[in-house]
Amino acid sequence: MQLRRVAVKGRKLFRAIILDMQKINILEKELYLASIDVKRNESLIPHTTMKVGGNADLFAVTHNIQQLETAVNSSLKLDVPFLVVGNGSNIIVSDSGYKGFVILNNTHDYKILRDSKSVEKNRCMDSRFKPLDNDYLSVSAFQYSDEGRDDVVICADSGLKINVLMTKLFKKGITGLEWFSGIPATVGGAIYMNIHGGCHYFGDIVEKTLLTYGVSKEVEHDYFRFGYDWSILHQTGEIVLQANLRLKKGDVQKAKKLANRWLIKKSQQPQRSAGCIFHNLTKAEQVHLNLPTPSIGYLIDNVLNLKGVRCGGAIISEKHAAFIENQNNASANDIIQLINLVKEKAKNQLGLNLKTEVKLIGNF
Ligand SMILES: Cc1cc2nc3c(=O)[nH]c(=O)nc-3n(C[C@H](O)[C@H](O)[C@H](O)COP(=O)(O)OP(=O)(O)OC[C@H]3O[C@@H](n4cnc5c(N)ncnc54)[C@H](O)[C@@H]3O)c2cc1C
The missing domain is CATH 3.30.465.10 (Uridine Diphospho-n-acetylenolpyruvylglucosamine Reductase; domain 3)
Structure with a gap:
């Protein structure tokens, strides 16, 4: 009985993977007909300022708004997950990449x-x-x-x-x-x-x-x-x-x-980063903690004392503690571990639930 259930589940998963592949094949053809150049398994590292992460199943650069509109709406029609990336300065892509279609927006008029x-x-x-x-x-x-x-x-x-x-x-x-x-x-x-x-x-x-x-x-x-x-x-x-x-x-x-x-x-701020990782504090949080500023960098540096802490190739920036920097071929996992460390310390020491400003893409 148990074996039968596992077999049925396996078959369903296999069918779903085949269906996803078929959808991606159809999308690729539609985009090709709309003169949009598409690539398979494109590394997302060069397309983000954090310079970490895996590949996108499907990837295209759109150069005008008609192409961008077509890319977005074809993905929606075929039910293929998609992500529009601008300069990639506020995203962290997981090491396992993005299962779907990444649209790099290079419209420029x-x-x-x-x-x-x-x-x-x-x-x-x-x-x-x-x-x-x-x-x-x-x-x-x-x-x-x-x-x-x-x-x-x-x-x-x-x-x-x-x-x-x-x-x-x-x-x-x-x-x-x-x-x-x-x-x-x-x-x-x-x-x-x-x-x-x-x-x-x-x-x-x-x-x-x-x-x-x-x-x-x-x-x-x-x-x-x-x-x-x-x-x-x-x-x-x-x-x-x-x-x-x-x-x-x-x-x-x-x-x-x-x-x-x-x-x-x-x-002077760390360029190999995704900007400020967390939101600044609310007025109420600042007053409650009796801090001179709602700046999250101030809190991480002066209250949590985490400035300069490293994990693999990533570091809580010594220039600006609100930033996590990719200093030495960091993985997305290194960065996530530092994010979790800051969150845990803020929760345990101050009862604060910090919210991330950056968008996490893929499976973490
Ligand atoms: C060194 C550094 C300094 C920074 N300083 C600041 C600062 O001073 N102030 C500040 O506010 N932020 C700052 N940031 C953060 C970042 O630049 C901003 O959040 C910026 O808005 C991200 O824009 P992007 O084009 O790179 O978006 P991306 O990182 O490419 O995408 C971010 C999100 O926006 C969505 N998106 C992108 N384009 C579109 C679109 N056309 N339509 C709908 N959704 C879209 C994406 O899908 C994603 O969810 C800094 C980042 C770095 C690395």
């Missing part, structure tokens, strides 16, 4: 839609990162404002890297992205995570946006319900194709100066 008189939207989320008195934000080079200047709305493909777009726009006299200078994000990743630079949130500049998930639709700013490290896309799984961003006809020289300051500061 933008256009200036319209200039208009300034319409202050006053969208300023309460920042979870309030600087300490002697912090860098009180330095005058970090205090640039283009408030009151005329608006410019641009439409950007979601695969554009923020730094590339910022530089192109400076040449056209357009400012507004300088606060995010040095963050290795694409427009799509920046919207998904609502990135923050200084006390500025990317969501504050997002206007009408084109999304896809089976069908494509335009949505307005409020649809995203932007929060700290959060947008509605975490729930819906929709993919950003293009976004309108409300920027400024600002003082380019001043904005460039600010952008360079940020670039220098950000380049």
Whole structure:
């Protein structure tokens, strides 16, 4: 009886694997017909900033929004799991890789839609990162404002890297992205995570946006319900194709100066990482623990004393304890062990349930 049950289970598993392979074969053919180059068993290491992880069953680079739309919607139609990767700067891929289709978003066009008189939207989320008195934000080079200047709305493909777009726009006299200078994000990743630079949130500049998930639709700013490290896309799984961003006809020289300051500061952070691993603390947690800042790096360094702890080739960064760095051919497993160590210590010593900001891809 027992043997029979095992045999039936084995047969079901075998059939499921064959079905998955068939779906992937059909998807590969559909993509080929849509002129999208597809690869099998592509290593994901070069496509993430953490530089760890296994292979994707199927992999393609999309160069325009029609290709991105086709890749996403063909996967959905055939029920093949898919993942859209921008710059891969906020993901950790498991050593066993990703069972499905990875779509690398290399869409890269933008256009200036319209200039208009300034319409202050006053969208300023309460920042979870309030600087300490002697912090860098009180330095005058970090205090640039283009408030009151005329608006410019641009439409950007979601695969554009923020730094590339910022530089192109400076040449056209357009400012507004300088606060995010040095963050290795694409427009799509920046919207998904609502990135923050200084006390500025990317969501504050997002206007009408084109999304896809089976069908494509335009949505307005409020649809995203932007929060700290959060947008509605975490729930819906929709993919950003293009976004309108409300920027400024600002003082380019001043904005460039600010952008360079940020670039220098950000380049000192560990680049072979996935950014801040955990969310900063909430106001309530900070008050409860009587800490001078909600910064998670401060907590890991000064309270948990875990800065510099190693596992295999990974280390809790000595430059910035909120980051885990791949210093010496780390595996994803090395990184996960450090993440778990920080979580356990925070739970056992302080009763804190830390939440990871990075997205874990595949089986951990
Ligand atoms: C050195 C370093 C410094 C960093 N500094 C900062 C910082 O100052 N502030 C900050 O907020 N973050 C920072 N980060 C984190 C990271 O850059 C951001 O989270 C960024 O938004 C990730 O963008 P990405 O394009 O790399 O997304 P990916 O890492 O490729 O993907 C992240 C998630 O977004 C989803 N996604 C990507 N593109 C789309 C799309 N078009 N539509 C829908 N979903 C999509 C992916 O599916 C995935 O779930 C830093 C990271 C590093 C490595």
